[in-house]
Amino acid sequence: MFRKLAEVLRHGLKNRSFVFGGAISLLFFMVAFLSYFWTPYPVEDINIASKLLTPNSQYLLGTDHFGRDILSMLIKGARNSVIVAFVAIGIGIGCGVPLGLTAAAKKGWIDELIMRFNDFTFAFPSLISAIMITAILGPGSVNSIIAIGIFNVPVFARVARGASLSIWKREFILAARSAGKGKFRISVEHILPNIASMLIVQATIQFALGILAEAGLSYLGLGTQPPMPSWGKMLNEAQTFMHLAPQLAIYPGAAIAFTVMGLNLFGDGLRDVLDPKLRRSR
């Protein structure tokens, strides 16, 4: 396990998008982790006297209309994004991968049923449906996690099925069957390790999409609820003060764009690194 990781790193360090994207993603995760121990100011502290301050030595990125420290809110917002995207991916992998593996292993009507249901879910634009789900279940970060998670399921199911189908045709699967293994065992012991790299890459992309979706839902007021800060909500609140304090919109917007770009670059680089055929420095 450790050796594999070291090998991925060794190849990865030659790949520019892996390094650049990885650095941004790492920064993002570290900031999110930091929020558990320290933020410059508590984000719940409302101090109307010092509202809408421009960046200064006391408040590095200034304050919002309640006088809350923007930097602290960004740091804590990162944590919120990580949690929502992470759990949503967990739902996607936890349900989607078994479904995809089952579809590829069983074929026939089970495959049809799973994949047609997948198509059905795919037919709806995911953000719109996420809005619908949170509208039904009520706004809140748990419900937004569920809504985003549900739309990760068909993505992972499809990737898992497609990749497994090509693995099922390989000769070592026939060898495994000749050793007396059932379809379930083969799926877990042979198929899954072989498609893991694709799932990991897909996970990084879905992670970025999850952050975007969370920001979108929060922007509409359906995601994270106050007083927990969220980048999407910060954007929404900044809208009112666009003319007075445009920097309020720029910081969370830049944070979202920067993080999503970093994660996408990382996923891109990781795909090249994990696939020996694509392993070349860019």
Added chain:
Amino acid sequence: MALLQVQDLCVTLNTTHGPQEVISHINFSINAGEKLGIVGESGCGKSITALALMALLPPDSKTHGKIILAGQDILTLNSSKICSIRGNRIGMIFQEPMTALNPVKQIGAQISESIRLHLKLTRKQTLERVIELMDKVGLCVTRFPLNLYPHQLSGGQRQRVMIAMAIACNPEILIADEPTTALDVTVQEQILDLILGLTDSSGMALIMISHDLGVIAQTTQNVMVMYTGNSVEMGSTVDVFQNMLHPYTYGLFSAIPNVGSSLLPGRKRLCSIPGQVPELHLRPRGCNFAGRCSSASTICKEKEPMATRVSDHHQVWCYHPLTCEDKK
């Protein structure tokens, strides 16, 4: 009673030309410890026969007949019972050691899988068994640790790992589907010796599938010659090799290049069997070989030949078995 009896085995596969019978009416039996060879050119149904014995044919294929393993017809068993036979009572070695091992799993884990599956051993016993197996197939654990990945081994070493996997549970029958085709000649020899040694020492029956007559001669007691899904000649290897009766068998033997003779004066051109193997959907009504056979007559084209028993251990499916003069 024979350990494995195959009676009237027919296999129909779905092709682009609709369902086609690729194996028709194959009969053979094998006793414990016996070594049977199946020989024939590519596409004659050797590997399909092997897969049929393991019940590993694609789900849209149809298999008729009986495959009786120790009194039990494999074709009537449900899938979980078949799984308990595969790997446990019948082991199989594949042709291509490069692709028959999972590239992302360590060899130790791959060998131990069927042990964990079929034999109820403790973790420690399993590990001991894996080391014992590695030793048996000539891979010393000190030089080849169990945490190697297949890509770190050579072709011959991988085939040894495959053999270790196939014999992990001491099966009664070992099917070797062209185990040496993908290997070079020196390694071939070692692998054949290894397979023979292992089957002899544990009393395993061996079904050796090959297109290489030399391999068959070296390893088997009995042989079945197949052509287009039919058996054309069957008997003890000595009988068939010294006194071949079917024109196809004779053609196969004449087509073996003889390196020495080409240097001698009065050398002959290398013989070949004229014509081509008829395509699945274009097979004639009578004998499938009639179109390429020099001694074919009207009846050959009309009616499929039945088995003619020449001696206790030798039968041939031909209306005009070769005589001594034909072979000159």
